[in-house]
Amino acid sequence: MSEDKAKLEEKIKKASQLLFLRRHRNPGVGEWELRKVVGSDYRAVLKALDERLDSLGLTVKEVEHEGKPRFLVTVKGRPPLELEPGLGWMRVDSLAGLAMALAFLTAHGGRAPPAEVESFLEGKFPKRRAKSLLAGFLEEGYLELGKGGAYEIGWRTKAEVDLSELARRIISSAPRSASSENPSQPP
Amino acid sequence: MPAATIRERVVDAFRKVEAGEASPFSWDVKASAKALREELGPAPDKDDLIDDAKAVNALSGIVGAQGKEVEFIASSSVLNPFMLEKSVDSLDVEALASALWQSISPSVDIPQVTVEALIASSTWSPSRKRIAWSERTSAPLPKADVKKTDEFGPKVDAIVDELRAAARDEEIDYVSFIKRGDLVERAYLLSFAITDGRVLLNVDPISGKITIKPSKRRVKTSASVVIVLEELPIE
Numbered sequence: 001m002s003e004d005k006a007k008l009e010e011k012i013k014k015a016s017q018l019l020f021l022r023r024h025r026n027p028g029v030g031e032w033e034l035r036k037v038v039g040s041d042y043r044a045v046l047k048a049l050d051e052r053l054d055s056l057g058l059t060v061k062e063v064e065h066e067g068k069p070r071f072l073v074t075v076k077g078r079p080p081l082e083l084e085p086g087l088g089w090m091r092v093d094s095l096a097g098l099a100m101a102l103a104f105l106t107a108h109g110g111r112a113p114p115a116e117v118e119s120f121l122e123g124k125f126p127k128r129r130a131k132s133l134l135a136g137f138l139e140e141g142y143l144e145l146g147k148g149g150a151y152e153i154g155w156r157t158k159a160e161v162d163l164s165e166l167a168r169r170i171i172s173s174a175p176r177s178a179s180s181e182n183p184s185q186p187p
Numbered sequence: 188m189p190a191a192t193i194r195e196r197v198v199d200a201f202r203k204v205e206a207g208e209a210s211p212f213s214w215d216v217k218a219s220a221k222a223l224r225e226e227l228g229p230a231p232d233k234d235d236l237i238d239d240a241k242a243v244n245a246l247s248g249i250v251g252a253q254g255k256e257v258e259f260i261a262s263s264s265v266l267n268p269f270m271l272e273k274s275v276d277s278l279d280v281e282a283l284a285s286a287l288w289q290s291i292s293p294s295v296d297i298p299q300v301t302v303e304a305l306i307a308s309s310t311w312s313p314s315r316k317r318i319a320w321s322e323r324t325s326a327p328l329p330k331a332d333v334k335k336t337d338e339f340g341p342k343v344d345a346i347v348d349e350l351r352a353a354a355r356d357e358e359i360d361y362v363s364f365i366k367r368g369d370l371v372e373r374a375y376l377l378s379f380a381i382t383d384g385r386v387l388l389n390v391d392p393i394s395g396k397i398t399i400k401p402s403k404r405r406v407k408t409s410a411s412v413v414i415v416l417e418e419l420p421i422e
Contacts, residue, residue: 027294058295073296075292078292095287096283099286103272103275109211109260113207116207124283146205146207149207150205150206150207150208152207153259161290166290166291167271169289170271171271173278174274
């Protein structure tokens, strides 16, 4: 193995350790950490890592977080497993709460006052549960607080969720009477 | 009370747009720009110019928000937001969860939970109930029975001296050091020595291992490092 190849291998190992082992509350790693640990050619290293992850159904994604690039590994495409309570990743009601919050924000141009989002979630969850779900989504980066205090789509949602697919699936799953009711209503 | 001038109305509108209380398209930007120009008049004084600049800045913020919303709507391809909201109302929790599950590519990572940490979490305080994040920092203190009394200073001095004797200018493992006595009390005392610059703390960015060593000269630090005792690998 040439010296360059050996160096690349070493850097791929370092990058994968940074990306896979969560050291902060949220997944992913900032550009500065990659630059510090892997080196200035970290993008080439991430590309090489991405090619290897492809066969496992995973991919390296870049997303903007607080104006800076952040990198994380996600499942490539949709998760191959069926959703079931024992999956252990996120509770079913948390998934539903997140779907509701994201759908509400999508329907309101990407931002809405916290009280309105909370009130929307209270349609399906008790007030206290709605509050705690939203607090969790904020903490996990699925939602963000904008400058004016409005809820906005978070960096993690941008990395993980296909919002147009979510909207399409919600509308197509709804009973026909609900989805066709007042279809000409303007946005 | 409604805002009196067009400048105040523009600034107020921008605040509402930023707070998500109003759509950026609910404001006629072109008419506002014209009205602002008229309100400024031919001979504005310094205060007028300052207020006008604030209003123009707010107006540009509204234009920016319009751009963002157009970009968002275009990227999310939602043709009928009203229908989306109604559809959410008509679905049950399972159907909503399923819709998200089919639209998500979850991030993949491994929380650094060791076997030791798992054992520690069950044996350290088996009856401990889940503590809310907001209460965590204050929760262990009553147990440690450490108070800022006259004996507090000497206790910090003693733990720094102990560290000096143990470390001999080398870095030593934080966890094994605090485990030598009452874990919570020693961690609490050390935190003051660290803030005071008498002890240097280092967290390895790769392994997460925490090491400490006595400082040769006292350099106070304002940086904070959160160490959650429950998450340490304590046997």
